Amino acid sequence: MSQTPITTASGIPVADNQNSLTAGPRGPVLLQDFHLIEKLQHFNRERIPERVVHAKxxxxxxxxxxxxxxxxxxxxxxxxxxxxxxxxxxxxxxxxxxxxxxxxxxxxxxxxxxxxxxxxxxxxxxxxxxxxxxxxxxxxxxxxxxxxxxxxxxxxxxxxxxxxxxxxxxxxxxxxxxxxxxxxxxxxxxxxxxxxxxxxxxxxxxxxxxxxxxxxxxxxxxxxxxxxxxxxxxxxxxxxxxxxxxxxxxxxxxxxxxxxxxxxxxxxxxxxxxxxxxxxxxxxxxxxxxxxxxxxxxxxxxxxxxxxxxxxxxxxxxxxxxxxxxxxxxxxxxxxxxxxxxxxxxxxxxxxxxxLPVNAPRCPFHHQQRDGAMAVGAGGAEQNYAATEAAGSNPQGMGHGEPALALNGGAGRYDGRGKEDDYTQAGNLFRLLPEQEKLNLFENIAGPLSQVSDEIIQRQLGHFDKADAAYGAGVRAALKARGRNVD
The missing domain is CATH 2.40.180.10 (Catalase core domain)
Incomplete structure (x- = not known):
């Protein structure tokens, strides 16, 4: 089966994709071998930064x-x-x-x-x-x-x-x-x-x-x-x-x-x-x-x-x-x-x-964003700015059209710690678990928790206790089975 001929990224046919251009059979390699240079340059840049979260x-x-x-x-x-x-x-x-x-x-x-x-x-x-x-x-x-x-x-x-x-x-x-x-x-x-x-x-x-x-x-x-x-x-x-x-x-x-x-x-x-x-x-x-x-x-x-x-x-x-x-x-x-x-x-x-195709909308779109790296859909000769008439804006009657959202209270940094209930819903979730899944929960927590300091263990156990006494007791038993004294 014939293969499609190899070209550079610019479409230029490549004479030899297996051997670098060298001065004599033993080299050194010549800088003018653009195909070699392009391959190595692209290879060095094939990874974009991975997501800080959700990378895999x-x-x-x-x-x-x-x-x-x-x-x-x-x-x-x-x-x-x-x-x-x-x-x-x-x-x-x-x-x-x-x-x-x-x-x-x-x-x-x-x-x-x-x-x-x-x-x-x-x-x-x-x-x-x-x-x-x-x-x-x-x-x-x-x-x-x-x-x-x-x-x-x-x-x-x-x-x-x-x-x-x-x-x-x-x-x-x-x-x-x-x-x-x-x-x-x-x-x-x-x-x-x-x-x-x-x-x-x-x-x-x-x-x-x-x-x-x-x-x-x-x-x-x-x-x-x-x-x-x-x-x-x-x-x-x-x-x-x-x-x-x-x-x-x-x-x-x-x-x-x-x-x-x-x-x-x-x-x-x-x-x-x-x-x-x-x-x-x-x-x-x-x-x-x-x-x-x-x-x-x-x-x-x-x-x-x-x-x-x-x-x-x-x-x-x-x-x-x-x-x-x-x-x-x-x-x-x-x-x-x-x-x-x-x-x-x-x-x-x-x-x-x-x-990019995976990100591009499937519907018609129009905006004034232009230029920047890899601007393949740069808008052609279309106007790249929006003007406002002296009499004011003229809404198109389209778009989200949301009703106004009422705001409440003064601007500030509000700390609800100690005033909000962080335990009832966690306890409700715990109580919904079948007995075997509760045992699995205790073991799954005890594994990494057994590797931390007594101070952190006691602080975390206090949260389990407030969610449900049986929750705290179960984790304590699993920790003791791993050799941690948590009395």
Missing amino acids: GSGAYGTFTVTHDISKFTKAKLFAAVGKQTETFVRFSTVGGERGSADTERDPRGFAVRFYTEEGNWDLVGNNTPMFFIKDGIKFPDFIHTQKRDPQTNLKSPTMMFDFWSKTPESLHQVTMLFSDRGTPDGYRHMDGFGSHTFSLVNAAGERVYVKWHLKTKQGIRNLSAADAVRLAGSDPDHAQRDLYNAIANGDFPQWEVKLQVATDAQLAAWEQRTGWNPFDLTKVWPHADFPLIPVGVLELNRNPVNYHAEVEQAALSPANIVPGMGYSPDKMLQARLFAYHDAQLYRVGTNHQQ
Whole structure:
């Protein structure tokens, strides 16, 4: 079978791709061998900076199909009719590990969905858990540093992790989920996804409701035991990538039911008055008994990327990407992510990353962004500025058209520590676990916790006790079995 002739990146035919141009058969090599120079130069630049978080990931394309009418909540066109389909791209990931780390590490999993709608890209960038460790983005760099490597030893550090968690009681809800069986899902197909944050929807009448997005796996929840997760980390560190790719390649297309929790301002105010929980606090969930799940549609993944780097590594998603009929919320963590995600992609991929095929909208678009590195869609001869008439602006009557969001209180730095309930929901989650999963939780926590100082252990045990006395007692017993005296 004949091969396509090799050329340089500029299309110039290459006479010999196996032998450098040299002065005589023994060399030295001549600088004029541009093909050699170009190959080495490109090779030196083949890696873009990996993501600070979510570095190890997998991706696939698919479709979202509307199965239920939610037009009373939103004017977003992708939900306009039952049966309507929208092309999607999904990127799954671990959070704390480097790009070469194992898929089976105990870690939350990123679950980011891009919907290529006729009104622009909507990115639902969430996790496989409905809550998170912190509620304010100012703590995010500190938290992630504790999940990375010790600056002296360059090793993962249980001391760093539990020192932070034990001084951050709002983390207990997510810590409980992380060290439960769901902390090591069996691949990406067998886990749920969540938008996690509170978002909002706006209907054609300009009425706003607040929502939480849920993606429920139709493959069933399946988790790995701690022992199997460790074994696979050594024998098949790409277990989740392999499972997802092979399933799609074999026509076994994974699906998730997309659902919503919906609440009005008045309902959330009444709920907060009754429970004391801030509905925009990312460390909390909305109980289903209070806010039932409403079916919306089905997400199916049915096409693998052709090139991992171009379509998965360079995929640049951001929760700031919403379409008309959608909005944000006062969630402090969400507000930080609205800035941080896009900014990270500007640094990592480049100022024109939205021109790459995986990131480009599928609908017509027009803006005045010009120039910068790799500006392949630079706008041609079109005007590169927007003028404002002396009489004032002239809105197009399009776009998000959100109603005004009422603000409350003076600008300041508010510390709710000691005033907010960080234990009840963590205790509720613990009490939901079957007995064997509680035992697994105790063992999973005791492993790394047994490696830290007595001071940190006692501080962390105090949080377990406040969530549920049996929670603290179980971890104490597991620590004693490992030789730590925690009386």
